[in-house]
Amino acid sequence: MSERLQLREVGDHARLVRQLDAHHREHHTFWPYTAAETSGPITDSPRHCAHWPTPRHSPPVRAGHYPAVPVLAISGEFDIGTTPAHADTIVARYPNARAVTVPYGRHGLLLGLSPAANCAQAAMLDFLANPRTDVPVDCTARTHRMLGRFPTTAPLPTGGDLTDGQRERIAAAAHTAEDALALLDPEAAAPAASEPGLRGGRLTITPDGITLDAARFTDTPVSGAVGLDGTTATFTAPGLELTWTPFRAGDFTQVSGTVDGQGFAVEVPPAG
Structure with missing residues (x-):
């Protein structure tokens, strides 16, 4: 990266946005999507943190220094903001952790009102009431078949006495x-x-x-x-x-x- 992310200074937003965009491009932060695809033309969420205050440098905790507390990370398969890969990164740092991916789940799964969100919320509440990594998480948001392309055939129905x-x-x-x-x-x-x-x-x-x-x-x-x-x-x-x-x-x-x-x-x- 040609420019390192710097501490924020007054009137420094344009430079930080430029640096953040370069960071996303170099590290493919939202792979397999682009930063623009994660937010669309309205929210521009990948750039939000460029405007957060950064009063001091916070070095990451070194590997092997995370406590052996139970950790449960639940993510949605199709979350393009905080992807399942992020959950895997967290789990890799804790010696007693488990990552669960909800099939077809999207961003904000633990904040939603859908059946899959209700399932994930119940699992997390179970974990908080009795912290352990073997909490049952049998959730899915799969409500359709994923074709991966535009359909080219529409098969006729079978059965019935029809012309x-x-x-x-x-x-x-x-x-x-x-x-x-x-x-x-x-x-x-x-x-x-x-x-x-x-x-x-x-x-x-x-x-x-x-x-x-x-x-x-x-x-x-x-x-x-x-x-x-x-x-x-x-x-x-x-x-x-x-x-x-x-x-x-x-x-x-x-x-x-x-x-x-x-x-x-x-x-x-x-x-x-």
Whole structure:
């Protein structure tokens, strides 16, 4: 690093920001993300500490000088601010420590209100009441299958006495509605009020759920209303009604409803 981080002086913010940016670049602080990707265009959180007072140098404690007290570090798998690697760093310094990564968990897990956050909070409370490293932490925030790319196939549902055209309509609506419900995922951050569909159209959050306006998750545009009532999701459009249990990461989704006035129950494989 060409410049070392210096103690703060009056009017020194610009220099400290420059030094901090250089530090992030050299040490890949937020790998595999960039500093900009961790905060977006609004918060600029990676630069917050450039404005903190630094009255004196605080040398790190040398390895082997940390007490043998029980330490439990819980982090979210997808936390890009304080990553699981940070928890591993802490645990490596204490002789009686354990790091736990919550699958699909995000930043602020111990401060949230989601099911995964409630689970992590209960585990931490158990640890604080009886400090030990074998506290059960069986938490997960996995509410969907991680594809890692834009989907290119939307498999047709199986089961039921349906025509090919009806299966295609059910598949397009089910895949599009399920994707739209990511906006209301209890493990996700607060969503935008409206956003474009993956391949066109628009999704808009309403007091009753989500409105799809020619939203195209597949090649077929879908318009209708997506509702969420506890653990039950619905999709309603002229001639088509769907009901399913959302936020599951299984190999298929069981969907029931009516199409052209005909009742059905099918299994919809995930998009791939």
